[in-house]
Amino acid sequence: MARSKIYCARVLPDPIMTAIRARYALVHEPPDHSPSRPDLQQGFSQADAVITTLTECVDDTLLACAPRLKIIANYAVGYNNIDVFAAGQRGIVVSNTPDILTDATADLTWALLLAVTRRVVEGDRWLRTGQWPGWAPTQMLGGNLTGKTLGIIGMGRIGQAVALRAAGFRMPVLYTSRRPVAIPAGLSWTQCSLDEVLTQSDFLSLHVPLTDTTRHLIGAHELQNMKPTAYLLNTSRGAVIDEAALVIALKTGRIAGAGLDVYEHEPAVHATLSRLSNVVLLPHLGSATLETRIRMGMICLTNIAAVLSGNPAPNQVG
Ligand code: DGY
Numbered sequence: 001m002a003r004s005k006i007y008c009a010r011v012l013p014d015p016i017m018t019a020i021r022a023r024y025a026l027v028h029e030p031p032d033h034s035p036s037r038p039d040l041q042q043g044f045s046q047a048d049a050v051i052t053t054l055t056e057c058v059d060d061t062l063l064a065c066a067p068r069l070k071i072i073a074n075y076a077v078g079y080n081n082i083d084v085f086a087a088g089q090r091g092i093v094v095s096n097t098p099d100i101l102t103d104a105t106a107d108l109t110w111a112l113l114l115a116v117t118r119r120v121v122e123g124d125r126w127l128r129t130g131q132w133p134g135w136a137p138t139q140m141l142g143g144n145l146t147g148k149t150l151g152i153i154g155m156g157r158i159g160q161a162v163a164l165r166a167a168g169f170r171m172p173v174l175y176t177s178r179r180p181v182a183i184p185a186g187l188s189w190t191q192c193s194l195d196e197v198l199t200q201s202d203f204l205s206l207h208v209p210l211t212d213t214t215r216h217l218i219g220a221h222e223l224q225n226m227k228p229t230a231y232l233l234n235t236s237r238g239a240v241i242d243e244a245a246l247v248i249a250l251k252t253g254r255i256a257g258a259g260l261d262v263y264e265h266e267p268a269v270h271a272t273l274s275r276l277s278n279v280v281l282l283p284h285l286g287s288a289t290l291e292t293r294i295r296m297g298m299i300c301l302t303n304i305a306a307v308l309s310g311n312p313a314p315n316q317v318g
Helices: 014-023 037-046 084-089 102-117 120-128 157-169 194-200 220-225 243-251 290-308
Strands: 005-008 049-052 071-074 093-095 150-153 173-176 189-191 203-206 231-234 257-260 279-281
Touching: 005 014, 005 037, 014 290, 049 290, 071 290, 084 093, 093 290, 102 120, 102 157, 102 203, 102 231, 102 257, 102 279, 102 290, 150 157, 150 194, 157 173, 173 194, 194 220, 220 243, 243 257
Parallel strands: 005 049, 049 071, 071 093, 150 173, 150 203, 173 189, 203 231, 231 257, 257 279
Antiparallel strands: none
């Protein structure tokens, strides 16, 4: 029997590529960069199943080129790159990779929080220039974490994993959430309005999906409401923040600093951000651990196998 055809938009870690080759026929070898639109169209036109990543825009025009496509397995928990409604109209299933990247993303959020507060990257850069004159009492002073308030916008899986880690720093957590949250015994987690979280937090961490409602959720007005000593952290999607407004807030000292893993117009980063010393910038590394990226691939394959054999996808979205 002929093997089903898979189009994989990007090269995935070796064990996943090996598993794909063992089970399916690849439409063609995936590139190590985001494919051009014609390549994407060609891939979609021949595939029974596709694996996309957050860098591929899957709109109705692209779906119109895909007569035999049954499932789009998105190699990400976020799926704002896909027109899920249009896919549904065409009977194409869309799946994502929830749960397994929760810890990696929460860890990276804390890496950003610690790095920006204790000036880790700034210190490393200074030392490497060979200009460090030795220890001094007033040198590169950062801020304490212990006992400070952590604000979380979006208390889903990743938001809760970030909040759990705050217990180690004895930090109370304020959060917003659309859904009820089961608060673990003994932890100080309090649900608040967005305004309360903005005005009372020392660290504000964003964990909402990018939708029409959350685009520019944090803009000039919200930044104005934050404490001037507060830090903003974003490991969700760049466009949740109005990046131009953030640049002004950082330049004028409206807030103390920011730790960013995601950007409004990736891979472009607002030129001023790279010049500011009160910002730590990472290249979208939230889920970037080998174990996590392998598990994400396995989840894509599980969903594809289910749909191609006529069963529901365990991680269908929309
Ligand atoms: C996701 O899964 O949405 C991440 O941003 C990709 O690592």
